[in-house]
Amino acid sequence: MKTFNPFDAASFRTALRAFMDREAIGPAGATLLVAVSGGADSVALAHLLHASGIPIQIAHCNFRLRGEESGRDETFVRNFAAQLNVPFHVRHFDTNEYASAGKLSIQEAARELRYAWLEELRVQTGLDAVATAHHMQDSVETLWMNLSKGTGISGLHGILPKQGALVRPLLFATREDIAGYMMAEQLAFVEDSSNASDKYTRNYFRHHVLPPLREAYPDVVRQTGASIQRFREAEMLYQQAVEGYRKKLVEKKGEEYFIPVLKLKQVRPLATIAYELLKPFGCNTHLAAQAVDLLEAGPGKFVTTATHRIVRDRKWLIVTPLQEALSAHFLIEAGQREVLLPGFRITLREEKYDGRPIPADADVAYLNASELSFPLMIRKWKTGDYCYPLGLNKKKKLSRLFIDQKLSLPEKEKVWVLESDKRIVWVMGMRLDHRFRVTEHTEQILVLKMETTR
Amino acid sequence: MKTFNPFDAASFRTALRAFMDREAIGPAGATLLVAVSGGADSVALAHLLHASGIPIQIAHCNFRLRGEESGRDETFVRNFAAQLNVPFHVRHFDTNEYASAGKLSIQEAARELRYAWLEELRVQTGLDAVATAHHMQDSVETLWMNLSKGTGISGLHGILPKQGALVRPLLFATREDIAGYMMAEQLAFVEDSSNASDKYTRNYFRHHVLPPLREAYPDVVRQTGASIQRFREAEMLYQQAVEGYRKKLVEKKGEEYFIPVLKLKQVRPLATIAYELLKPFGCNTHLAAQAVDLLEAGPGKFVTTATHRIVRDRKWLIVTPLQEALSAHFLIEAGQREVLLPGFRITLREEKYDGRPIPADADVAYLNASELSFPLMIRKWKTGDYCYPLGLNKKKKLSRLFIDQKLSLPEKEKVWVLESDKRIVWVMGMRLDHRFRVTEHTEQILVLKMETTR
Incomplete structure (x- = not known):
């Protein structure tokens, strides 16, 4: 980025426009x-x-976490939108309830809901993209957090300017730049006290790691x-090089993929190339290393x-899809009281619902019986599966849910789902589906209990 | 690396051997x-x-900085070498003098001398490599320091296991691993208090940045x-991809290189590819960006x-070597009292040496006249130039000297040298050559004074 003077609003807006053009954020008229x-x-x-002539609408989330x-914040943003004369949208969330239903931290819950x-809202309003105000320091903090946890090259790109319909037009600017603009334009704002000082969040970096770094390297964020x-x-x-190897080494025949042993042995760096080629087949670095060991095996x-x-x-x-993963299905007929599965048992009972609160137990599912149609089916989850997680009442991919829950690969491999008429009722041991939840109008409930058998 | 138990000496040595094999450090018999x-x-x-059966000799630098x-340290290492029954080498340095002569920090001076x-010593003794004890944390600190200063992908590899004749066999181990080995083997050592707590050194990271990081991510160093x-x-x-582009886009014809405009315009990511292709021709990122602008210029x-x-x-x-850079030579005949150069003037005077101390002034050179042979020559420095910096009395490449002095590219472009009979006498305005210094035996001195003229 060329330098700009944040206190000169016009110069800041020129820099914004240049960044948006470079990253193809918000094409003309969007x-x-x-x-x-x-x-x-x-x-x-x-x-x-708005001042740059880009049409906007404003959306505000009221998480109802701070009375x-x-x-006050909602009113402030509503008035701000009125001043700019742009449409204003607001949604109230019961964040605490959503967090406890999904066993999420408040921060995670707020993030998911938001x-x-x-x-x-973007789809409903037919708009082109959702813009969030992440800035350069957010991105730098993301990089540091990834580094501290351990990462590969993809952990180094920080926050991306564009991800699907999500755009971050402010990534070129620092917190200080933004403060300069606020001063130059004499803009009011509210103090955002919702950032909990969690050890594992960027707040920890902001308050405990950045200050000593800045002491030695005042320009650390910009650098x-x-x-x-x-x-x-x-x-x-890097990706171009990887794709070159993929084209040269991975051959598809029907459902299977063939990789020549002698040629793979000769590539350098072997570990990374093997990992990248095998990642689409469910390999993490650990499994990829085992696959590399196969090159020397019988x-x-x-x-x-x-x-x-x-x-x-x-x-x-030879890379073959796991037929077993797709073929292991267990049916539950109406009236059946028990199912035995590999490693665990399900017991079932049906009862009248007396209106008592439903206990929160991940291993027990309380279902609205009138929503179910037998036979039910239990199977391993598969890519593409989605559900409407309880409390969210919005479609969500299971793969996405597992990321939020920070499931390891072996943990993911063990996840089973309960299905009714091709709809997921229960991500077993983890999350109910909103559509099958017990409500005040429920009359009959089906209770499923999961117990390990080995 | 597979995990190992640092308290189990045999397991530590197996890990060492595995690391050395993987990095091709110290082949059999070396x-x-x-x-x-x-x-x-x-x-x-x-x-x-030594315990792994790898032949070693021990070298100890006594920087005479701590009385x-x-x-005490020297004696300790001498005894340690005697215990292991391996050859011991020691050299005493006057680090303070070397530092002030070369305008270096004590740390830089010690590093250069070492x-x-x-x-x-390695060349004299005919040994295969010099091994230093850098460990994983040193490498991690290097990465963090590079990141804080701003870097490209090459700033992320930390300390390399092998660089020319220099090897670092301990990079696979953490400080804690090493402490475990010392305890398991009940080895004595001396406390190394020579690490000054300079803000810009790894000590700063060790003492001020790493502790808060470790608080949130206990495994940060290993990760x-x-x-x-x-x-x-x-x-x-990444380098493989770059070399692919170089092969496709850069064509050598005689002394010149040709890059097709239309094809270069189409590559992505353009900025990085242009930088890598043009780096061998003296481009930094800034100049490479200017060269990219040429694609749209007349x-x-x-x-x-x-x-x-x-x-x-x-x-x-079209990339052409700068003939000017090689052809601008200014001769000084015996008895000449002044030379005019682009941007500065040199005045000369010869006098009898009366034994007074030589003032330290980078813009004035006091030379032992009997070592000089006329005509002297002034020219821009060029790649491959070397001298024997005052105080070091050892050959050193100018490019290396400039790195130590942290010269920017524009600063480097402005460096002139004074030559006598193809030997560099003075890196002008920066460093005298040891061979032409004034000693107690000098009788006649030539004094050159540099003054800017614009």
């Missing part, structure tokens, strides 16, 4: 749905876009921010992932 | 010259290698260390680097 909490960053974003303060609603741009481009070149040896089996043939590694 | 300060890390390294303590002597290994492999793939426009001119032709970017 209307952006801007998420505004009322804090400095989001107020600056909405004001900047009157939440109401993004789900913003996307829903790391510039590095992130270089890492993004490096990642593109024919017939194999590695199994959640979705595929990688078999050492004489000349090839 | 003897390593191990740098031992007497601190825990270097004692552990020497002991580990008796320095002598590596220069170790390499000298970042594992990431470094992945980044190294990612960098290899024929005849050009960008000049320290070594080349990149000219926009109708269909090509």
Whole structure:
């Protein structure tokens, strides 16, 4: 990015426009749905876009976490939208309830609710993209957090300017730049006290890691921010190299993939290339390393992932979809009281619902019997599965749910689902589906209880 | 790396061997010259290698910075070498003098002296490599420091296991692992108090940045260390992609290189590819961006680097070596009292040396006249130039000297040298050559004074 003077509003807007052009954010005429909490960053974003002649609408989430303060923020944003003369949308959430229903932290719950609603609203209003006010420091913090947890090259691109319908037009600017703009334009904002000081959040970095770093390297955020741009481009070149190897080494025949042993052995760096080629077949770095060991093993040896089996043939590694994963189905007929499955047992009872509160127990499902149609089916989850998680009442991919729950691959491999008429009723041991929940109008309930047998 | 138990010496040594094999450090029969300060890390390294049956010799630098303590450390290492029954080498340095002569920090001075002597000693003793005791945390700190200053993908590989004749066999181990080995083997060591707590050194990271990081991510060093290994492999793939573009886009004809404008315009990511293709011609990211701008400019426009001119032709970017850089030579005849150069003037006077101390002034050179042979020559420095910096009395490349002095590219472009009979006498305005210095035996001195004229 060329430098700009944040205190000169016109210069800031030129920089914004240049960044949006470069990242192909908001093409001419596109209307952006801007998420505004009322804090400095989001107020600056909405004001900047509006003042640059880019059509916007404003969306505000009221998480009802801070009593009157939440109401105050909502009023502030409503008035701000009125001043700009742009449409205003608001949604109230019962964040605490959603968090406890889904066993999520308040932060996770707020995050899920926010993004789900913003996307829903974007589709309803027919707008082009949702814009959030993430800035350079957010992105730098993301990079540091990834590094501290351990990451590969994709952990270095920080927060992306564009992800599907989500855009971040402020990534070129620092917190200080934004503060400069707010001052220059004399813009009011509300103090955002919703950021809990959780050890594992970016707040920890902001308050405990950044200050000593800044002491030694005053320009650390901008320098790391510039590095992130270089890492993004490096990642593109890396991906080009990977795709070259994929084209040369992975051959599809029907449902199977063939990789020549001798040629794979010769590539360098082997570990990373093997990981990238096998990732689509369910390999993490650990499983990919096992697959590399197959190169020195005898024919017939194999590695199994959640979705595929990688078999050492004489000349090839042959990658086959796991038929078992798709074929293990267990039916439950009406009136059946027990099902035995690999590693666990399900007991069932039906009873009249007396209106008592439903206990929160991940291993027991209380279902609205009138919504179910027999036979029910129990099977392993598969890619593409989705449900309407309890409390969210919005479609969500299971793969996405597992990411939120931070499930490891072995944990994911063990997940079973209960289905009724091709609709997922229960991600077993984890999350009920909203459509089958017990409500005050429920008369008859079916209770399923899960117990391990080994 | 597979995990190992640092308290089990055999397991630690197996891990060492595995790491050395993987990184091709110290092939069978090779003897390593191990740098031992007497601190825990270097004692552990020497002991580990010796106990693993790898032939070693021990080298100790006495920087004479801490009075008796320095002598104590030397004695300790000498005794340690005697215990292991391996050859022991020591060199005493006047680090303070070297630092002030070269305008270096004590740390920089010690580093220069150390590596220069170790390499000298390695060549003299005919050994295969110099081994230093850098460990995983050192490498992780290097990565964090690079990130804070701003870096590209090559700043992410941390400390390399192998660089020329220099090897680091302990990079797979953490400080804690090494402490475990020292305890298990009941090894003594001396406390290394020579690490000044400079804000810009790794000590700052160790004491002020790492502790809060470790608080939130106890495993941060090992996780970042594992990431470094992945980044190294990612960098290899990145380089492969770059070399593919170089082969496709850069064509050599005589002394010139041709890059097709239309094809270069189409590559993605353009900024990074252009930077990598033009780096060998003296481009930094800034100059490379200017060269990218040439793609949209009219024929005849050009960008000049320290070594080349990149000219926009109708269909090509043509890269031509700067003839000027090589041809600008100014001769000084015996008795000449003044030379005018682009931007500055040199005045000369000859006088009898009366034994007074030589003032330290970078813009004035006091030379031993009897070592000079006229005509002297003044020219721009060029790649491959070397001198014997005052105080070091050892050959050193100018490019290396500039790195130590942290010269920017524009600063480097402005460096002139004074030559006598093809030997560099003075890196002008920066450093005298040891061979032409004034000593107590000097009778006649030539004084050159540099003054800017614009």
